[in-house]
Amino acid sequence: MIESDMQRCVDRVLLERRSIRAFLSDPVAREDIEQILRCAARAPSGTNTQPWMVHVLRGDSKERLSREILRIHDSPELREQHSEEYPYYPDRWISPFIDRRRKVGWSLYSLLGLTRENKPGMHAQLGRNFTFFDAPVALMFTIDRVMSHGSWLDYGMFLQNIMIAAQARGLGTCAQAAFRPYHRLIAAHLKLPAHETLVCGMALGHADPAAIENTLVTERDELEAFVRFND
Ligand SMILES: Cc1cc2nc3c(=O)[nH]c(=O)nc-3n(C[C@H](O)[C@H](O)[C@H](O)COP(=O)(O)O)c2cc1C
Numbered sequence: 001m002i003e004s005d006m007q008r009c010v011d012r013v014l015l016e017r018r019s020i021r022a023f024l025s026d027p028v029a030r031e032d033i034e035q036i037l038r039c040a041a042r043a044p045s046g047t048n049t050q051p052w053m054v055h056v057l058r059g060d061s062k063e064r065l066s067r068e069i070l071r072i073h074d075s076p077e078l079r080e081q082h083s084e085e086y087p088y089y090p091d092r093w094i095s096p097f098i099d100r101r102r103k104v105g106w107s108l109y110s111l112l113g114l115t116r117e118n119k120p121g122m123h124a125q126l127g128r129n130f131t132f133f134d135a136p137v138a139l140m141f142t143i144d145r146v147m148s149h150g151s152w153l154d155y156g157m158f159l160q161n162i163m164i165a166a167q168a169r170g171l172g173t174c175a176q177a178a179f180r181p182y183h184r185l186i187a188a189h190l191k192l193p194a195h196e197t198l199v200c201g202m203a204l205g206h207a208d209p210a211a212i213e214n215t216l217v218t219e220r221d222e223l224e225a226f227v228r229f230n231d
Helices: 005-016 030-040 059-073 076-080 097-111 119-134 149-168 180-190
Strands: 053-057 137-144 172-176 196-205
Touching: 005 149, 030 149, 053 059, 059 076, 059 119, 059 137, 059 180, 097 119, 119 172, 119 196, 137 149, 137 180, 149 172, 149 196, 180 196
Parallel strands: none
Antiparallel strands: 053 137, 137 196, 172 196
């Protein structure tokens, strides 16, 4: 197979993308955000339904949401009053999924020097999600409740397109399911109509090159573990 420039480019962007969990305060121009979202919206979707809705938060709107969520996150009593609307993770974990989940969690914590005993440290690190790891741009994604499983599949492609288009422009991202317990508060903040529900959030901005957490490179299984050729 002859390698083309486009193939090299696409492979490089796919291989270099990783979740960024510490951002610089450098702003991202609105035109860049718009161009990323315009490209991302070329994602395929069943019968071209385009089930995505994006809410861009910057400046005061982002700060206020972060403050409101952190206030709840830091209070066990308030936290108890919030729960996710849809299960992102299974109720019952089994191998190999639980092993991979633990591996990435402990890899991140150990980079940050957090031990198992350091519950306040882990709580604070989870809390970093709610300031979008200091990214200047926060994206919240919602979907009409009428849409079904297939549209959530389409949504994943849209999200990945955003992350890849951002990466190609030298910008970092982190998809964030951490917001899901706070969907009611987020719905109120975004003034969502009752038929819209939260899918997830995403931080977008310039990665902090000095941050240790941004050096985390996660593992992937070899092809043999997840591919079967049936000839
Ligand atoms: C839909 C989705 C939600 C995620 N939610 C979070 C999150 O809330 N907080 C976080 O730090 N990382 C989150 N991640 C990042 C994953 O942990 C990360 O993608 C995975 O460990 C693989 O690492 P990589 O993205 O660096 O390749 C999420 C990823 C996806 C796709």
